[in-house]
Amino acid sequence: MMPRRKWMLLLGGSLSAGWGHRAAGKSTAAEQAVRPGMPSPKIREVKVIATAPAGLRLAVVKIVTDQPGLYGYGCATFTQRADLVVAAVERYLRPFLIGKPADRIDDTWQACYNSSYWRNGPVLNNALSGVDMALWDIKGRMAGMPVYQLLGGKCREAADCYTHISGKDIPEVIDNARRAMEQGFRHIRVQVGVPGMAAYGSGRGTEVAERLHSSPVFEPAAYLRRALKLLEACRTQLGEEIELLHDVHERITPTQGLQFAKDVEKFRLFFLEDLFSPEDIDYFRIVRHQCATPLAMGELFNSPHEWRPLMAERLIDYIRLHVSQAGGVTPCRKIAALGELFGVRTAWHGPGDVSPIGHAANVALDLACYNFGIQEYSPFSERTQEVFRNCPVQKNGYLYANELPGWGIEVNEAAAAKYPFGFGESGDRKENNGGWGEIRRRDGTIIKQ
Numbered sequence: 001m002m003p004r005r006k007w008m009l010l011l012g013g014s015l016s017a018g019w020g021h022r023a024a025g026k027s028t029a030a031e032q033a034v035r036p037g038m039p040s041p042k043i044r045e046v047k048v049i050a051t052a053p054a055g056l057r058l059a060v061v062k063i064v065t066d067q068p069g070l071y072g073y074g075c076a077t078f079t080q081r082a083d084l085v086v087a088a089v090e091r092y093l094r095p096f097l098i099g100k101p102a103d104r105i106d107d108t109w110q111a112c113y114n115s116s117y118w119r120n121g122p123v124l125n126n127a128l129s130g131v132d133m134a135l136w137d138i139k140g141r142m143a144g145m146p147v148y149q150l151l152g153g154k155c156r157e158a159a160d161c162y163t164h165i166s167g168k169d170i171p172e173v174i175d176n177a178r179r180a181m182e183q184g185f186r187h188i189r190v191q192v193g194v195p196g197m198a199a200y201g202s203g204r205g206t207e208v209a210e211r212l213h214s215s216p217v218f219e220p221a222a223y224l225r226r227a228l229k230l231l232e233a234c235r236t237q238l239g240e241e242i243e244l245l246h247d248v249h250e251r252i253t254p255t256q257g258l259q260f261a262k263d264v265e266k267f268r269l270f271f272l273e274d275l276f277s278p279e280d281i282d283y284f285r286i287v288r289h290q291c292a293t294p295l296a297m298g299e300l301f302n303s304p305h306e307w308r309p310l311m312a313e314r315l316i317d318y319i320r321l322h323v324s325q326a327g328g329v330t331p332c333r334k335i336a337a338l339g340e341l342f343g344v345r346t347a348w349h350g351p352g353d354v355s356p357i358g359h360a361a362n363v364a365l366d367l368a369c370y371n372f373g374i375q376e377y378s379p380f381s382e383r384t385q386e387v388f389r390n391c392p393v394q395k396n397g398y399l400y401a402n403e404l405p406g407w408g409i410e411v412n413e414a415a416a417a418k419y420p421f422g423f424g425e426s427g428d429r430k431e432n433n434g435g436w437g438e439i440r441r442r443d444g445t446i447i448k449q
């Protein structure tokens with residue numbers, strides 16, 4: 001038997017011969033296939049690009065590193081309280097982050113999350129999301145890969161998406177739906193106006209309801225009667241193939257919600273959204289036991305802990321989170337993974353009050369998460385595309401990721417400055433600094449929006 005010392009000498013000799021070989025520049029194919037890592041970048045600057053090219057206040061965080069040309073963008077969009085998000089980033093997270101490594105995403109997320117002690121509010125979560133997504137962008141740019149690759153790569157080629165269809169009356173909704181179907185959409189969210197009322201997701205008519213105040217009016221019972229007729233007309237007139245979605249927007253009482261979910265069961269919806277407010281989620285248990293209407297929830301949730309009972313008891317079907325509201329990609333990919341364990345699928349919030357950076361993050365999660373369900377889509381205006389180059393592309397009802405490193409989006413800051421917060425605003429929004437006004441029942445009672 002060879003003495004141990006002799007083995008060590010032989011091993012040492014072959015190792016040093018190997019290193020010498022490499023040092024001479026004759027590297028193996030395996031060595032050549034591995035890109036050398038960049039040194040750890042440090043955060044040098046953090047700022048917010050505040051812009052409203054389409055009239056909605058978009059907040060985008062830009063993190064610049066100490067390495068030349070290496071920076072990233074993240075979505076921090078909370079349109080109704082946008083100024084506060086800007087302050088949270090620039091007055092609190094900026095001094096906390098400068099000098100820290102830019103390549104420790106989860107660690108940085110946890111550090112920022114805990115640094116305010118009181119946490120989990122929409123302003124702080126959106127600010128944190130801006131930082132989180134910017135760090136994912138930086139890591140993608142360092143790796144030379146789109147972010148969906150860093151999350152594991154594609155589970156599908158593109159994200160099937162739904163578009164918003166509305167009208168002042170049912171025939172107008174049907175006409176608009178047919179146009180979207182001709183463009184290739186297989187999924188449509190349908191909303192209809194209620195005469196004299198401020199219905200959600202549709203224009204307000206010229207009629208005025210009798211009321212004891214001067215605010216816009218909404219009566220839950222009138223809306224429910226109209227919505228039921230709309231869904232029946234859509235299913236009858238648009239055929240069996242089209243997938244129908246509808247957003248209640250938490251505007252009705254729990255028992256009205258239960259009745260409505262049962263009434264629409266026969267129209268075989270893709271999902272019914274926000275049937276209850278976050279305060280009333282215990283009612284999902286009752287609905288689940290009484291009908292098979294698929295349920296989407298969570299656009300207003302902040303904390304991942306709000307999901308636990310709904311997922312663990314399999315009470316909902318789709319996660320509707322606004323990714324920046326939850327704190328960015330880092331918490332949302334964990335929530336998606338939790339959903340996968342319980343058969344709950346993703347349907348990230350994607351209206352116009354998400355910046356193109358946020359839409360790119362949605363698509364990255366859509367492609368990389370096995371339990372993807374559907375993606376909400378809103379078109380990018382010409383002005384938005386002037387500010388954000390290389391937005392995700394929608395074709396034939398599918399949303400495609402940018403194949404460039406990171407989010408693949410570049411922000412034209414000179415163009416962004418042409419459309420400051422408040423651009424294009426009028427009425428309530430202008431008066432409320434981008435915030436929403438109020439909606440009341442006929443007697444004056446405030447309702448949830």
Ligand SMILES: [Mg+2]
Pocket residue numbers: 247249273274299
């Ligand atoms: Mg919604």
